[in-house]
Amino acid sequence: MPAMTAVDADDRARAGAGTPAEVVGPLVRGVGVLRRLTEAGGALSPSALERATGLARSTVDRITATLARMGYVRLDGRDVVLTPGVLELGNAYLAALRLPALLGAHADALADELDESVSLAVADGDGIRFIHQATRRRALSVSFRIGDLLPAERTAPGALFATEWTDGEWSRWRARRAQDPEGTAFRAAPPGPAAGDAEAAFAERVRRARRDGWALDDQLIEPGLVAVSVPVHDPDTGRPVCVASMVSHTSRHAAADLRTSLLPRLRTAVRAMEGALRTAPPPAPGPAPAGLAAWTTASKHELGRDFVESLARGLTVLTAFGEGRPALSPAEAARTTGLSRATARRALLTLDHLGLIAAHDEHAFTLTPRVLDLGFPPLARTSLPRLAEPHLRALAERLDEPAALAVLTPDRTEIQYTAGAGAGRVLTVRVTVGARLPAAATSLGRVLLADTDGPLPPGLAEVRAQGHALADEELESGLRSVAVPVRDRTGRAVAALNVATHAARRTLDDCAGTLLPALRETATHIERDLHTTSRFTHVPPT
Numbered sequence: 001m002p003a004m005t006a007v008d009a010d011d012r013a014r015a016g017a018g019t020p021a022e023v024v025g026p027l028v029r030g031v032g033v034l035r036r037l038t039e040a041g042g043a044l045s046p047s048a049l050e051r052a053t054g055l056a057r058s059t060v061d062r063i064t065a066t067l068a069r070m071g072y073v074r075l076d077g078r079d080v081v082l083t084p085g086v087l088e089l090g091n092a093y094l095a096a097l098r099l100p101a102l103l104g105a106h107a108d109a110l111a112d113e114l115d116e117s118v119s120l121a122v123a124d125g126d127g128i129r130f131i132h133q134a135t136r137r138r139a140l141s142v143s144f145r146i147g148d149l150l151p152a153e154r155t156a157p158g159a160l161f162a163t164e165w166t167d168g169e170w171s172r173w174r175a176r177r178a179q180d181p182e183g184t185a186f187r188a189a190p191p192g193p194a195a196g197d198a199e200a201a202f203a204e205r206v207r208r209a210r211r212d213g214w215a216l217d218d219q220l221i222e223p224g225l226v227a228v229s230v231p232v233h234d235p236d237t238g239r240p241v242c243v244a245s246m247v248s249h250t251s252r253h254a255a256a257d258l259r260t261s262l263l264p265r266l267r268t269a270v271r272a273m274e275g276a277l278r279t280a281p282p283p284a285p286g287p288a289p290a291g292l293a294a295w296t297t298a299s300k301h302e303l304g305r306d307f308v309e310s311l312a313r314g315l316t317v318l319t320a321f322g323e324g325r326p327a328l329s330p331a332e333a334a335r336t337t338g339l340s341r342a343t344a345r346r347a348l349l350t351l352d353h354l355g356l357i358a359a360h361d362e363h364a365f366t367l368t369p370r371v372l373d374l375g376f377p378p379l380a381r382t383s384l385p386r387l388a389e390p391h392l393r394a395l396a397e398r399l400d401e402p403a404a405l406a407v408l409t410p411d412r413t414e415i416q417y418t419a420g421a422g423a424g425r426v427l428t429v430r431v432t433v434g435a436r437l438p439a440a441a442t443s444l445g446r447v448l449l450a451d452t453d454g455p456l457p458p459g460l461a462e463v464r465a466q467g468h469a470l471a472d473e474e475l476e477s478g479l480r481s482v483a484v485p486v487r488d489r490t491g492r493a494v495a496a497l498n499v500a501t502h503a504a505r506r507t508l509d510d511c512a513g514t515l516l517p518a519l520r521e522t523a524t525h526i527e528r529d530l531h532t533t534s535r536f537t538h539v540p541p542t
Contacts, residue, residue, distance in 0.1 A: 027314035042378035084529040086375035147376030148188035156215035156229035157243035218255035285324030293338030385419035396421035443483035451493035
């Protein structure tokens with residue numbers, strides 16, 4: 001039997017209360033597969049998924065085929081691997097919540113000012129879940145991933161949220177502690193001590209948090225980690241909507257010093273965050289996902305029984321939520337997705353049963369932080385090279401030519417290779433990650449140098465106009481390469497992608513007619529993953 005997680009424990013409690021007759025079984029099983037992949041760090045073999053979920057192998061295969069069709073997983077050798085597409089589910093929750101969009105810039109500015117990690121967390125049952133991270137890039141860094149779930153009793157935000165707990169919430173916390181005193185179900189944190197006085201110690205931290213309006217984490221999660229936290233209050237209700245924390249380690253700040261060294265600046269930042277909430281205009285609904293019902297129907301016709309239509313339709317209901325659509329009725333969910341009202345209602349009831357949606361009444365459903373359990377933690381901290389690697393491998397295999405990704409060095413005189421995929425030819429270009437070449441003499445460099453609004457030399461102006469660059473035996477005799485830009489969500493070229501070949505193997509016309517279309521298609525795939533991943537997380541280019 002696989003180890004039970006905090007999510008499993010809550011699901012078991014829900015199951016004990018009875019399973020609604022309208023629950024969609026394939027959707028329950030598909031969500032279970034996504035959770036197991038998330039818990040495993042993003043990849044498992046089908047046989048391992050079979051063991052972890054208790055499902056039949058044929059069921060696992062049909063679920064993974066459906067998730068692959070949706071762009072949520074890919075088959076990589078023997079493994080089923082989560083892809084950035086699955087972040088669309090968590091992005092829907094974060095967009096509907098609005099807090100990262102409204103408060104994230106304040107957290108980032110504070111992290112930059114004090115050179116410390118800053119996080120935003122929301123309450124999730126008797127735990128806390130991170131919704132934003134501003135991380136320091138140093139050898140010894142302290143931060144968690146967006147979507148990570150921690151036990152309330154071992155965090156400073158948890159003590160602040162617990163000041164609002166009802167008697168029932170305290171009872172559920174005690175029951176969970178009795179079943180799992182070390183908190184092993186919370187996979188983002190190492191097991192904690194099962195001390196007999198843990199309840200009294202936590203109650204005392206909650207009492208101090210209620211009195212002081214802030215809380216301290218003095219190495220509660222692990223040795224060396226310290227944090228100070230302040231709640232961010234809703235301007236209308238006065239209740240905390242999230243908690244802002246500054247996280248450090250004892251070699252930089254002793255816990256006792258946080259009150260004087262970091263707390264005053266954190267409180268100032270929180271006041272600015274509350275001001276942002278107070279003055280934020282009502283959100284305009286973002287674009288709704290288009291053609292989902294028609295797409296699932298077409299996929300069913302194409303793939304037959306290998307496509308689990310009810311799973312796909314259920315997951316598309318999650319993406320119906322978003323900015324300007326924090327709460328939906330079954331009719332609104334149906335209208336947004338193109339599904340029938342009955343199908344949308346059954347999906348909402350199933351997702352409510354799974355804890356991914358909260359039903360306020362039969363006409364109002366909202367997403368819960370648990371949606372971040374579906375792929376977010378293992379994918380929330382990635383880099384552009386890691387996003388690009390599977391696409392580079394596919395491109396190199398398709399063309400039987402080496403492909404590479406590169407960025408400009410800070411002085412803009414050289415390009416540096418950050419990822420590559422080789423070909424099986426005897427005569428081929430070897431791509432060494434980290435190697436540098438003169439930017440002006442390479443197709444990669446020219447594409448990146450041309451990405452500016454200012455005046456350019458004629459050669460680079462032509463590259464900017466045509467959207468690609470071709471280098472013909474300029475860096476080395478016999479070497480031809482063609483490159484295209486990879487653009488971020490703002491349209492800026494953050495990297496370039498190229499394919500290199502030998503002049504005797506491909507003519508210039510072949511480079512333009514065969515290599516260039518494949519390059520552009522691959523760049524589009526990388527950009528899609530980059531745009532999805534970077535909507536609420538920072539994706540470094542190297």
